[in-house]
Amino acid sequence: MAAALPLERHQKGLCGHLRIRVEPGARSRGVSAAFGAEAATMKGRKGSFYVAVRKAAFAGGAAPRLVLRCGGGEARADVRALLVGDAAVVDVACDGARFWVEYRPYGLEPERGDVVRLEPFAACPSGPAVLPRDAPLAVEAARDGAVVVAWDHPTGGTADDPWRCRARVRRSAVFVAERRTWTDALVHEPVNALLDTDAGRRVRPVAAHASFVLAPVAAAARLALQSLVAVGAAVLAQPDT
Numbered sequence: 581m582a583a584a585l586p587l588e589r590h591q592k593g594l595c596g597h598l599r600i601r602v603e604p605g606a607r608s609r610g611v612s613a614a615f616g617a618e619a620a621t622m623k624g625r626k627g628s629f630y631v632a633v634r635k636a637a638f639a640g641g642a643a644p645r646l647v648l649r650c651g652g653g654e655a656r657a658d659v660r661a662l663l664v665g666d667a668a669v670v671d672v673a674c675d676g677a678r679f680w681v682e683y684r685p686y687g688l689e690p691e692r693g694d695v696v697r698l699e700p701f702a703a704c705p706s707g708p709a710v711l712p713r714d715a716p717l718a719v720e721a722a723r724d725g726a727v728v729v730a731w732d733h734p735t736g737g738t739a740d741d742p743w744r745c746r747a748r749v750r751r752s753a754v755f756v757a758e759r760r761t762w763t764d765a766l767v768h769e770p771v772n773a774l775l776d777t778d779a780g781r782r783v784r785p786v787a788a789h790a791s792f793v794l795a796p797v798a799a800a801a802r803l804a805l806q807s808l809v810a811v812g813a814a815v816l817a818q819p820d821t
Contacts, residue, residue, distance in 0.1 A: 591755055593634050595699050596685040598646060598659065601628040606677030609651040615659075616644045633663070633683070638700035646681065650674045657681065663701045665725065665750030688756040690727045694719040695758035702753035711747060716757060725751050 600613050602622065611622040613629070616637030622629045637644055643663065645656040653675025661667035662683040672679040690696055695716045703713045711717070717729035727749050732742035 591687045594686040595633040597630040599628055599630055599682045601680045603678045606650050612649045614647040635700050643701050648674045648679055650677045665752045685752045690719050690722040690756055694756050696754040697757045
């Protein structure tokens, strides 16, 4: 099995971008911004510019301050509320100019069936304590800027009987680390894959109450599909005669 990709290498090392807008009268005064090791300068007559938020910026265990410069002035802003989704906009004043800062996550939007991980700013000591810092989290639902994630927590007894834990987190706090195709789901979780189709969603209430009846069918389907995949791979591996 391939080694897990280090956190700092996911999504090209990006968490997202801070979008910075400034009032029109200040655009000719040399406006720039920096976050960690990343810096950007406003150019031309554009009303906004972006500075990257990289995973490596949180290597020290804390979020750096956003540094804004305008003319000869400098202001520092705590943007963690933006990163974790507790605020939509942060208003900052610098040398008489007003700045408005927003955060835009980078990468795929989480969907049911994805595997996500916490962004480093959400895994900092001040982040949600209930969530495992480095563990993959299974997405059970994603809507309205929130993601419901689940993970197995050891009970202290046997490893085969963990607690299934669930939590709701902000969209910006996680990134998609793995996305299974429908074919992958069909091989590993055939019942869930079929219930996620249009026809399956119509019978989901009935199937939910009859899961004990479907369990043997699921096991048989899983074995059959895995055997079919193995046979297909073996046939494709045969040299041409």
